Amino acid sequence: WVDRQSNDLSVVLRFFESVLRTFGALIFVNNVWSGVLFLLACMIHNQFSTLLGLLGIGIAYAVGILMNVPPDRLRNGVATFNGFMVASFVAANAEPFHGVVWNPWLLFPALFFSIISTLIKIALHSVLQHVKLPALNLPFSITTLCFLASQGSTVTPLFPADLFSHPQLANSSTQTYAGSEIARAVFFSISNIYGCDNVTSVCLAWIAVFIASPLLFTMCLLGSCTGTGIAVVLGVAARELATGMWSFNSLLVCGSVGGFFYVWNPFSCALAIFAAAFACVIAGTLYHVLGPVSLPYQALPLFLTDAIFLLALAAYKSRWFVRVEFSEI
């Protein structure tokens, strides 16, 4: 009886551990203590969306068990982190209901889209694994774009979503960037991954990455700088630059190529920075293309850039680039 109980307890503990690991999976970290910091950072910013996000993890876990997903993939969070991102995105991006943020009706779209994102994850994984490509947060991007767009042209949506409005282009060619805006962009880019844009949360997130892997931290920082630099070259609006929305994809790309998928060496480092630059160019491309339909580019540049670079590096087994082998990605 004691055994049974301790077994039950360990199941519960393992579940909580996997929930914490899920938080790290958003940024290629697999570490419980980093997870605690990420959870804290989210909680500080917005309790409602974080709680819905936790529910999203739970539902993704349940769907994973129903669909027979290998326990490993559930335990390290790669199969469930999209559920978190989707549910908390839905909670944070729906328009307030009569001014009330804690709108209980949001439970329905949050759970619905969490389940969908988990199914899309499994579907994509089953195809992409043939070319050794991870689905990353492509399911999150697809699902949230469906959430936003499906209510964009209808008359009276029950769950109105906050469409992304592009700023009017200034006529003058005198866009300048203050140093503080650029520094803020580099620092705050991580906030777009966890959806929490206050200084404390951002500091906690950076610290969480650092304690998991100083190398990953460095590559992420380099990526953030590169993305911000390219955004300046592209001449994006200073107001947008400062939110970090132009550099978070570069951050993730640089971190994943240089600090996760490939063994670090000067070549892979240079390539990671190059990839980060291209991620920002893709962001600009999608920004322009999705403009007329008022949709954000979400994390699509991350997936597209990583897909190109991982496929190109895997094609002919160049000896300068050595891929880290994972059992599960």
Next chain:
Amino acid sequence: WVDRQSNDLSVVLRFFESVLRTFGALIFVNNVWSGVLFLLACMIHNQFSTLLGLLGIGIAYAVGILMNVPPDRLRNGVATFNGFMVASFVAANAEPFHGVVWNPWLLFPALFFSIISTLIKIALHSVLQHVKLPALNLPFSITTLCFLASQGSTVTPLFPADLFSHPQLANSSTQTYAGSEIARAVFFSISNIYGCDNVTSVCLAWIAVFIASPLLFTMCLLGSCTGTGIAVVLGVAARELATGMWSFNSLLVCGSVGGFFYVWNPFSCALAIFAAAFACVIAGTLYHVLGPVSLPYQALPLFLTDAIFLLALAAYKSRWFVRVEFSEI
């Protein structure tokens, strides 16, 4: 000599049989008598487009023989039903020529796009079979979008197509739905598959599905209800809802997942309804994205939803979901 003649006769009979089966293939039915009813339903509505559609089947059959498509795929109609849909769509959606519906010049685009849709079908099948995914009516969607869009921005098209105009969004948030509109939406959704929106045709089509398989009929009805319900949640215009254009993809998805691809059980039934709900969300997404270029979403939600759900269910062989094995899909 008698043998030879009876052989010739049986070839002709087999061809007619496969033509009738083709009509069922649009809605996952493989039954000659249902085919007769579907043909009747189409004939009642629009003789011209039905005749062009029959020609489309013939041409698709000929292309299939030229390209060496296995006889099985031709006989049960899966390789030819896109030809029917495309040709009859072209005939029905081109603007009348000096007010005349029976425009003989429409033969050219109808045959051209029928051939193209058959080639696209073969091309897609050769790729998608690697992941055990059917092409369904994706060739129809691609081909008809090409037909519509290629003439959308040109000055004086020879075959002007009827672009899809989105209704102006009402400013008031007082969109309400009469019970009759909702009932009509559920009932008429099948009319969008065969392109015939009169009561008699719709009744014939439902009966044809029922005599082929009461289970498929039930799942289709459930899908149509689900799609209509989600469309109400999305708040689409009542006028559009009543045409059934928001629920026919859900109908097909629910029918295919719950009544065709998977052995029916409470789990697959629940999943089919869930998939039907998502198909309507994808319809809303495409409606918003294709709005600026005045294109309809055709049957794209069917393919996208079925692709996600079939891939997800096939990924880890969950014991709750058992796929029906076909020699040919």
Next chain:
Amino acid sequence: WVDRQSNDLSVVLRFFESVLRTFGALIFVNNVWSGVLFLLACMIHNQFSTLLGLLGIGIAYAVGILMNVPPDRLRNGVATFNGFMVASFVAANAEPFHGVVWNPWLLFPALFFSIISTLIKIALHSVLQHVKLPALNLPFSITTLCFLASQGSTVTPLFPADLFSHPQLANSSTQTYAGSEIARAVFFSISNIYGCDNVTSVCLAWIAVFIASPLLFTMCLLGSCTGTGIAVVLGVAARELATGMWSFNSLLVCGSVGGFFYVWNPFSCALAIFAAAFACVIAGTLYHVLGPVSLPYQALPLFLTDAIFLLALAAYKSRWFVRVEFSEI
């Protein structure tokens, strides 16, 4: 020592040979003397963009060596011709800098996007080879669309690109085409491939194709005629038709299907012409879809059409169509 030197010399010669072969790879020609004529044609039109294009070849070659691309693919130019196209496109399509065409700063985007296009080429090749599909100039299309679009919605781009503006649709339905416009369209379509629209360059290009293969020349001419004919049927603006921008994809499709990928016979010839017609329809489709975001369709119709037809023909090994086997495509 003499051996060593002659070896070095032969390496340099081989490099120059592969540069010349690269020019032919744009139009399915693999011939040094044709390459000389193509180079001449480009030089006559625009020295700056040609020089940057040559640099693009060099950088693509270097990336190819770093990524361990098989020497064969580098030598016959299939791995490097996208580098040329991208670099010269960037040089030719960026807005003049204070009226100066020879803008040295354009080196940066030209080299950046050349590298990217080479990586995309390798990535696509590694996936598409599983279905025996060549990537053709899809990398060029993707990369240049990224170059154009990424600067389309930003406030003050450092390298402003020349977006493609669609002509206002005439209200009258009296678009007529002079015979000279149609003849010019057929003749000048090849100019869109090499980006040089003066008569001498165009003549040189046609001659270069002819000396490489009279069959290819004939099929290209047929394709150009077909594309122009379909464009007239679609009713495109006469001013656009005359530039050949509506027929160059058809030219390439007809040349590739009828004169390169398949053994010539009446069946493959008819199919090539049919494919050329469809390429123009896809061009019209993309023209309409990309209109709201002011992007050109580049060579996307070539890839899409060739993909459909190569896949369809390969699916069931019809005896009417025999594919030429290449070691490298």
